[in-house]
Amino acid sequence: MAEHRPIETWLTDMDGVLVHEEDAIPGAAEFITALRESGRQFLVLTNNSIFTPRDLRARLLASGIDVPEAAIWTSALATAQFLGDQRPGGSAYVVGEAGLVTAMHDVGFVMTERDPDYVVLGETRTYSFESITRAIRLIEQGARFIATNPDPSGPSPAGTLPATGSVAALISTATGRQPYFVGKPNPLMMRSALNRLDAHSETTVMVGDRMDTDIISGLEAGLRTVLVLTGSTKQHQIERFPYRPSRVVDSVADLVDLVHSFGAHQA
Template sequence: MTERKPVECWLTDMDGVLVHEEHAIPGASDFIEALVETERRFLVLTNNSIYTPRDLRARLARSGIDLPEEVIWTSALATAAFLAEQRPGGSAYVVGEAGMTTALHEAGYTLTERDPDYVVLGETRTYSFEAITKAIRLIVAGARFIATNPDPSGPSPDGMLPATGSVAALITRATGREPYYVGKPNPLMMRSALNRIEAHSETTVMIGDRMDTDVVSGLEAGLRTVLVLTGSTSRDQVERYPFRPTRVVDSIADVVPLVAELAGR
C-alpha cells in the first residue's frame, strides 16, 4: 500500500467496520478524528437503504461517532442518483422505507402504483406479501426492476434477517426478471461515491468487512482495499476468494496510524 501514490481520500463501510449492533467498534471514533485532523476527504458507505443520512447520523451519534450527514452515502442515494440520470423525472413503485422513498423524492421522482417506470426494491424490516405481489405484477406488466443491493441477509439483535437479495430472488423466481443492483458490489456505487468527494481511484482506499461486497467493489473500481475482521469475514475465509484485499487488519483501530502515516507523504 505504501509503495503507491499518497492516499488523499477514504471510503469506509459502516456496519461491521465502525459499528456493530448499534455499538461503536473500538477505534472508530479515533479513525474519523484522524481523517478530520489530516484533512482527508471521506465518505461512510452503507448498502442499508432503510435510513436517511439524517437517521444514520443520529444512530452513529448515539454510539459516540460524530459525523455530518454529508459524508454518509447509502445505496438508496446511489440508486436515486442512478435513476435520475437514466430517466429524469421518472416514476417508481417502491418496496422499502424512508431512506429509499426520501432519496427518490429528492431526485425528482414520483412514487406511484400505476404504470411506474421502475419497481425499486430496497431494504425493509416489514416486507409485506401485498407489496411484493404488487411489485411482481408491475414487473410482469413492463416495469423495470431495480434493487438497492444484493445482500441476502443482514444482522439484527435477535439474529439473521432476510435482506434485499433474498426478496429479489423471490420476485425474480415469480417474474423471470433479474434486477439491476446499484449498491455494492456494483462499482457504480463506488464511482458515485468517488465523484461525490471529487476523489480519484488511485489515491483512495476502501475499508470494509465483507469480501463479496466491500473488497470486490473497491478492487473493481481501482481502489486499494482494507479488510477488517470485526464483521462478516474471518481471516481463514479470506483465502477462499480468488482475489485479495490490499491489507487485512483486525479492526478499524489498526487503520488509525495508517491514516497519519499516509497523510504525511
C-alpha cells in the same frame, strides 16, 4: 500498499467496520476523528437503504461516533442518483423505507402504482404480501426492476433477518426477471461515492469487513482496499477468494495512525 500515490480520500463501510448493531467497534470513534482532523475527504458507505443519512448520523452519534450527515452515502442515495441520471423526472413503485423514498423524491422521481418506469426494491422491516404482489405484477407489465443491494440477510438483536437480496430472489422467481443491483458489490456504488467527492480512484482507499462486497467492489473500482477482521470475513477465509485486499488489519483501530502517515508517505 506500496508504490502508490498518497491517500487523499477514504471510503469505509459502516456495519462490521465502525459498529456492531448499536455498539461502536473499539477504535472507530478515534478513526473518524483522525479522518476529520486530517482534513481528508471521506465517506461512510452502507448498503442499508432503510435510513436517511440524518437517521444514520444520529445512530452513529448515539454510539459515540461523530460522522457528518454529508459524509454518509447509502445504497438508497446511489440508487436514486443512478435512476435520476438514467431517466430524469421518471416514476417508480418503491418497496422500501424512508431512506429510499426520500432519496427518490429528492432526485425528482414521482412515486406511483400506475405504469411506473421502475419497480425499486429496498430493505424494509415491513415487507408485505400485498406490496410484493404489486411489484410482481408491475414488472410483468413492463416496469424495469431495480434493487438497492443484493444482501440476502442482515443482523438484528434477535437474529438473522431476510434482506433485499432474498426478497429480490422471490420476485425474480415469480417474474423471471432479474433486478439490476446498484449497491455493493457493484462498483457503481464506489464510483458514485468518488464522484460525490470529486475524488480519484488512484488516491482512494476502501475499508471494509467483507471480501465478497466491500473488497471486490473496491478492487473493481480501482481502489486500494483494507480488510478489517471485526466483521463478516475472518482471517482463515481470505485465501478462499481469488483476489486479495491491499492490506489486512485487525480493526480500524490499527488505521488511526496511518490516516496521518498515508498523506505524507506512499501507502
